[in-house]
Amino acid sequence: MPSQLELPVASEPLTLSQVVKALLAVGLYDSSSKVAGNDATAFPVLKVENEGQLIEANAMVRYLSKAKLSSKDEEFILYEETVLYDALKKKSKLDEKTCQDLSSRLQNGDINAVNIIIFSALQGLVSFVGKGALSQDLQLLLWYQKFSGNPRVQTALKNLNQFTFKEEGAASAPTSRVASAVSAQKPAAAPAAPAASTEKKAEEPKSEAPPPPERTGEIKVMEDVKVKKQGDKILPKQGEKNILITSALPYVNNVPHLGNIVGSVLSADIFARYAKARNYNALYICGTDEYGTATETKALEEKMSPYDLCTKYYTIHKDVYDWFQIGFDHFGRTSTDKQTEIAQGIFLKLHENGYLDGQTTEQLYCTKHEGYLADRFVEGTCPKCGYEDARGDQCDKCGQLLNPFELIEPRCKLDNEQPEKRNTKHVFLSLDKLQEKVEKWCNESQQTGHWSKNGKTITQNWFKEGLRPRAITRDLKWGVPVPLEEYKDKVLYVWFDACIGYVSITAAYTDEWEKWWKDPENVKLYQFMGKDNVPFHSVIFPSCQIGTNEEWTMLNTLSTTEYLQYEGGKFSKSRGLGVFGNNAKDIGLSPSVWRYYLACARPETSDSQFSWSDFVSRNNNELLANLGNFVNRLVKFVNSSTKYNGVIPEYNPEKALGEVYTNFKKDVDGLLSEYVSIMDDVQLRRGLEIAMQISARGNQFLQENKLDNNLFLNTPEKSHAVIAVGLNLIYILSAVLTPYMPETSESILDQLNAPARSIPEKFDMPLLPGHNIGKAKYLFKRIEDSKIDEWRQKYGGQQQK
Numbered sequence: 001m002p003s004q005l006e007l008p009v010a011s012e013p014l015t016l017s018q019v020v021k022a023l024l025a026v027g028l029y030d031s032s033s034k035v036a037g038n039d040a041t042a043f044p045v046l047k048v049e050n051e052g053q054l055i056e057a058n059a060m061v062r063y064l065s066k067a068k069l070s071s072k073d074e075e076f077i078l079y080e081e082t083v084l085y086d087a088l089k090k091k092s093k094l095d096e097k098t099c100q101d102l103s104s105r106l107q108n109g110d111i112n113a114v115n116i117i118i119f120s121a122l123q124g125l126v127s128f129v130g131k132g133a134l135s136q137d138l139q140l141l142l143w144y145q146k147f148s149g150n151p152r153v154q155t156a157l158k159n160l161n162q163f164t165f166k167e168e169g170a171a172s173a174p175t176s177r178v179a180s181a182v183s184a185q186k187p188a189a190a191p192a193a194p195a196a197s198t199e200k201k202a203e204e205p206k207s208e209a210p211p212p213p214e215r216t217g218e219i220k221v222m223e224d225v226k227v228k229k230q231g232d233k234i235l236p237k238q239g240e241k242n243i244l245i246t247s248a249l250p251y252v253n254n255v256p257h258l259g260n261i262v263g264s265v266l267s268a269d270i271f272a273r274y275a276k277a278r279n280y281n282a283l284y285i286c287g288t289d290e291y292g293t294a295t296e297t298k299a300l301e302e303k304m305s306p307y308d309l310c311t312k313y314y315t316i317h318k319d320v321y322d323w324f325q326i327g328f329d330h331f332g333r334t335s336t337d338k339q340t341e342i343a344q345g346i347f348l349k350l351h352e353n354g355y356l357d358g359q360t361t362e363q364l365y366c367t368k369h370e371g372y373l374a375d376r377f378v379e380g381t382c383p384k385c386g387y388e389d390a391r392g393d394q395c396d397k398c399g400q401l402l403n404p405f406e407l408i409e410p411r412c413k414l415d416n417e418q419p420e421k422r423n424t425k426h427v428f429l430s431l432d433k434l435q436e437k438v439e440k441w442c443n444e445s446q447q448t449g450h451w452s453k454n455g456k457t458i459t460q461n462w463f464k465e466g467l468r469p470r471a472i473t474r475d476l477k478w479g480v481p482v483p484l485e486e487y488k489d490k491v492l493y494v495w496f497d498a499c500i501g502y503v504s505i506t507a508a509y510t511d512e513w514e515k516w517w518k519d520p521e522n523v524k525l526y527q528f529m530g531k532d533n534v535p536f537h538s539v540i541f542p543s544c545q546i547g548t549n550e551e552w553t554m555l556n557t558l559s560t561t562e563y564l565q566y567e568g569g570k571f572s573k574s575r576g577l578g579v580f581g582n583n584a585k586d587i588g589l590s591p592s593v594w595r596y597y598l599a600c601a602r603p604e605t606s607d608s609q610f611s612w613s614d615f616v617s618r619n620n621n622e623l624l625a626n627l628g629n630f631v632n633r634l635v636k637f638v639n640s641s642t643k644y645n646g647v648i649p650e651y652n653p654e655k656a657l658g659e660v661y662t663n664f665k666k667d668v669d670g671l672l673s674e675y676v677s678i679m680d681d682v683q684l685r686r687g688l689e690i691a692m693q694i695s696a697r698g699n700q701f702l703q704e705n706k707l708d709n710n711l712f713l714n715t716p717e718k719s720h721a722v723i724a725v726g727l728n729l730i731y732i733l734s735a736v737l738t739p740y741m742p743e744t745s746e747s748i749l750d751q752l753n754a755p756a757r758s759i760p761e762k763f764d765m766p767l768l769p770g771h772n773i774g775k776a777k778y779l780f781k782r783i784e785d786s787k788i789d790e791w792r793q794k795y796g797g798q799q800q801k
Contacts, residue, residue, distance in 0.1 A: 014088050017124030020157065021057035022046065024116050027156025029064035058117055067113035076105055077117055084121040091128050099137035109146035109621060111153070119147050132704050138667070142626070142696050149625035150617070151785060210716070212645035215772055217753075220648075222766035225757045227277060234283045234329055236515050236522050243282040244516050244553060245272045246502045248529035248537075249289035249334065252313035253298040256320055257571040257580045258610060259564035260530075262598040267559060267684060268528035269326045270599060273739040274679050274687075277759045283516060287332035287505040288314045291479040292494030293374040299478070300369065300414055306478040310335055320581030325591050325742050332505035334497070339504035343497050344483040347472075349548035351484070355430045357469060358486070364392075364404050364419035366412040372475035373404070373412060373419055380407030424475055427487060429496065431467035434543045439463050441542060441554065449524070449556035450682050453605065454531050458560075459538040467539070472496035499541035517553050524556040526682070531560045559682045562603040566610050567792065577797030579610070587791065592741035593619055593780065599740050602685045612788045619783050627695045627733070627744075628779045634702065634726045635751050635776040643712055644723065650769045651724035656717045657705070661725065664701050668694060668729065668763040675736055676761050691736045698729045727752065727773065728765040735759045750774050 026046075046060045058077070062069065069077075083098050094102075107115060122144055125133045134141045147153060236242040247268035250256055256265075265286060275282035290310040299306040314333055321331065350356050364373045378392030383406050387397035392404030404410060405421070412419055431438075442463070446456060472493045473482050479491025507513040516523055527537055538558060545552040565571075571578035584594050597615050601608045638644045653661040675690045705711070705722045712719045730748060735757050738745035749756060753774040754767065 014085065014124060016127055017088060017120045018057040020120040020123045020160070021117060022060055023160060024120065024153065024156050025057070025060040025064045028111060028116070028152060029066075057120070061113050061116050065113045065116075069113060073114045076114060080117055080121045084118070084125065087133070088121065088124050088128075091125075093129055093133035094125075094136060096136040099134060099140045103137050103139035103143060106140075106143050109143065109150060109617065111147075111150065115147065119144070123148075130703070138693050138696055138700075141700060142693065145625055145696065145699070146621045149621040151620060212641055212643065213647040213649070215645050215647055217772050218770055219753060220768040220771040221754050221757075222764075222768065225760070225764065225766040227756045227758050228279050230276070230281070233510050233512075234281065235510065235512055236519060237281050238522065241280040242516075242523045243275050243280050243526055244506075244523050245275070245282060245284045245526045246528070247284075247286050248527075248533045249287055249498055249501050250317055251292075251294065252288040252290050252310045252317065253294050254313070255316055255573060255580045255582060257573070257578055258566075258584070258594075258598060259571055261320075261324060261581060262564055262602055263530040263561045264528050265321055265326050266324065266595065266598055267561065267602065268526075269328075270595075270684050270739045271526065271528070271559070271679070271682060272329075273327060273742065274759070277735055277738055277756075278676070279758050283506075284327065284329045285332075285502055285506050285509065286328050287330075287334060287501060288317055289494070289498045289501060290314075290333055290335040291491065291497055293377070293474065293476060296371075296476055296478040297374075297377055297414060307335060316582070323585050323591060324581070324595065327742070330505060330509035332508045334501040334504065336504060336508060338507045339497070339501060340480050342504045342507060343480045343492055343500045346500060346544055346548055347492065347496075348483055349550070350429065350544060353547055353549055355433060355547040356472075357428050357430055358425055359428050359469070359471075360423050360425045361471070362405075362421055363424050363475070364410065365422040366415065366417050366419045368412065368415045368417040372422070372424065374474075375404050377413045378404040378407060378410050378419065379413050380404075380410040383408055425487075426471045426490070427473045427482065427484075428469040429472045429540070429543065429547075430469050431540070431543055432469060434547055435463065435467040437546050438467075438539065438543045441546060442538065445555055449558070450680075451558045452560045452682075454562065455534050455538060455558040455560040458531060458534040462535050462539050467543075470540070495536050495540065496544070499536060500544075518551055520551060520553050523553045525553050526557040526559065527555055528559045529561075531562060534558070534560055557682060559684075562605070562607045564598075564601060564603050564608055564610055567612070567796075568609065569797075572797060575797040576795070579795050583795065589619075589783075590743055590780075592744040593623065596623060596688070596741055599684060599688050604683075604685055612792050616783045616785065616788055619780060622692060623780045624782060626692060626699065627737075630695050630698045630702070630726075631730055631733075631748060631751065631779055632776055634707075634723065634730065635773065637707060638723050638727065638773060639776055646773050646775075648724055648727065648767055648769055648771045648773070649720040651720045652717070653721040653725050653765075656715075656721035657725075660705065661721070664697070664725065665763050667697055668732075669761075671697065672732070672736070672759075672763065673761050676759065679739075688740050691733070691740070694729070694736060695733055698726060698733070701729070702726060724765065724767070724769075728767050729763070731757060731767055732760065732763065744779055747777065747779055751776060 046063075058080075061067070079098070079102065083094070087094055102118065106118060109115075122134065126144070134144055245268050247264040250260065250264070268284060268286070272282055272284035288310065290306075295306050295309060299309040302309060304312075310333065318331060321328070347356070364378055365371070366373055373392070375392035379389055380392075381388050382390035382395040382398060382400065382402070384395060384400045384402075385398035387395050390396065390402065390407060392402065392407060392410070394401055410419060411417065442459060445451070472495075473487060473490045474493050475489075476491050479494070480497055482488065482490045482492060503513065503517050506516055510516075529537060537555060542554055545554055566578035569577060571580070573580060584591075597618055600618060601610060601614075638648070639646045657664075671690055671694050675687055675694075678690060679687045702722070705718070707719070707722050707726075711722070731752055731754060734745045734748040734752070734754075736759055737748075738756070745756075751774045752767070753772055757766065
């Protein structure tokens with residue numbers, strides 16, 4: 001569809017809005033069109049070969065995007081035709097209600113016809129009024145910055161600066177007017193979303209700059225904001241908030257993928273780092289779960305001992321978590337003498353108190369490798385659909401749940417031998433006898449702690465169905481031996497044994513482990529996991545604790561996730577589908593970028609999707625355009641040898657900035673208070689959103705105070721206050737972001753030349769006059785769009801032949 005777009009030289013912001021729409025419509029949907037200026041008309045004209053011409057910019061967007069707008073879309077666009085156009089004509093900022101309505105209706109930076117039309121009107125408004133036009137609602141400002149930072153949008157508007165627009169009351173010569181949000185960006189540099197306008201500069205002021213201060217390297221930071229050091233061995237302390245944190249123990253016969261990582265260890269690490277940055281007394285314990293059928297079977301497949309297999313995968317897991325900067329206080333293993341001692345002790349207490357019972361069951365036994373077979377290690381023909389490779393627990397073809405005795409011609413998965421039925425006696429935990437006690441405890445814990453919705457639902461469903469005795473022993477060689485003579489050839493079942501691993505790993509960390517695990521009045525237990533692990537932590541392990549009749553530290557807060565999917569499907573190591581822990585490092589980005597994206601995509605209430613396009617967009621339009629730009633712009637300004645030479649001057653923001661500072665502090669105080677409340681409630685994804693809003697508020701602060709050479713030369717007291725407030729906000733950001741992006745926070749602290757600080761609930765200014773900051777460096781680098789297809793293809797999977 002060859003077409004020709006003619007654009008005017010005009011003098012009204014309304015026309016700028018029209019031009020932006022036209023450029024976006026052509027650039028995003030019809031790159032074959034040619035763009036040219038036209039002095040003959042006040043509005044852009046789109047000439048379409050053999051179809052006449054379009055003179056209305058909204059029609060161009062609809063026509064070229066081929067958008068079929070709903071009645072709700074059309075109703076939403078009325079904002080542009082009424083409220084936004086009225087503000088454009090009056091050159092005034094929007095009221096709070098309009099900003100909130102817009103921010104609640106706009107999609108998150110998506111490129112579609114409605115967003116293009118609304119953005120173009122806002123672009124005209126912002127270009128002639130400034131970012132203050134959107135200052136009533138931070139969400140709207142964030143949306144505007146994200147949309148304008150989209151590389152496709154920037155490419156479409158790259159020629160905007162060839163057109164001239166004249167402000168009302170300006171000199172007769174037109175002034176080049178290009179919104180800063182669409183200025184060209186240099187690779188690896190922070191985008192210019194809130195940077196100074198590229199309009200023609202006024203004449204240089206005649207004021208002479210004072211001589212820059214001497215840089216001495218002096219550090220002047222208030223002591224009371226620093227993070228307290230916890231010492232070599234972290235133990236509970238009387239009078240302090242003592243938090244014991246665990247994440248589900250990863251099983252050691254595989255490599256963790258991104259969904260595994262965010263579902264347990266990363267989520268727990270974010271909260272643990274938050275707790276420590278609030279100066280809570282927190283201990284984070286984890287380790288590999290090493291016993292059980294799957295490990296013993298995998299060892300047979302790989303022709304090595306179970307312990308050697310566990311050592312191999314322990315190293316793989318540890319390396320992955322180290323690279324992701326998971327800050328365990330101790331990462332241990334369950335195949336230890338401590339595990340045997342503590343697990344057997346709990347088992348014997350339950351036996352002594354009458355909560356264990358022996359029952360005979362029938363199980364398939366492989367005579368070739370002389371072992372009983374777990375359901376998943378029996379294969380055969382499905383009796384429902386005839387599929388020949390059905391498992392003993394489920395048929396992958398028809399989805400029917402099965403038991404191994406239903407399979408036609410069952411066979412051992414390991415050696416294809418036909419198994420035989422044998423009777424075997426096992427120990428069962430009498431959960432039915434414990435239901436009343438454990439259900440009462442559970443209801444109290446849910447009221448006093450913070451339980452995620454699916455954690456509550458899954459647990460309550462178990463109680464509604466009624467607890468039944470559950471086997472806690474297995475016919476294996478690899479595991480904790482059952483400490484009863486009658487069952488000496490059996491081991492404890494992994495799901496009885498695994499949760500006890502938290503206790504034994506703590507005992508491997510400190511001989512004073514009981515101070516953490518047997519002091520329920522002084523310690524709160526926070527546990528993180530995927531939803532499939534919930535009943536073992538919320539029903540079975542608490543039942544074991546209660547059944548010992550001892551005082552145990554029990555679950556207070558349960559944080560669970562749904563599943564993270566990969567580009568519309570499931571992660572699969574065998575098919576090479578998806579990013580696994582050892583792949584992320586190969587891509588060459590900071591662990592902080594991965595941690596940020598995974599926290600944004602954390603599947604808290606429903607399954608979520610890993611998407612390469614979203615991954616790249618969040619890096620470029622959020623990390624780079626919002627946070628990276630704010631930090632880099634201010635640190636470089638202060639480091640200028642002709643301005644501050646890296647030294648914070650004397651400042652008085654109340655006097656120099658007045659109401660601007662009052663409003664800024666009020667906004668940041670509100671965001672910080674909400675951040676602490678949300679994080680205490682373990683709403684990790686929302687906490688990150690608030691942290692980025694704090695950064696956006698910093699960008700807005702620099703913009704509304706017009707930090708530039710003119711401010712420094714003509715109103716130095718105001719300039720001093722602006723840079724001091726901005727640097728101290730960056731210092732706060734280093735704290736609120738450290739749970740999510742520890743490497744990024746360390747870089748910020750290095751640039752500020754300051755020690756790690758605690759997370760405050762109100763804005764403060766602990767960086768004092770005379771403090772010398774460090775050198776500027778980029779926090780993030782731009783990812784080219786071409787990488788999306790490259791990575792998608794590389795990790796898109798290969799079907800097994």
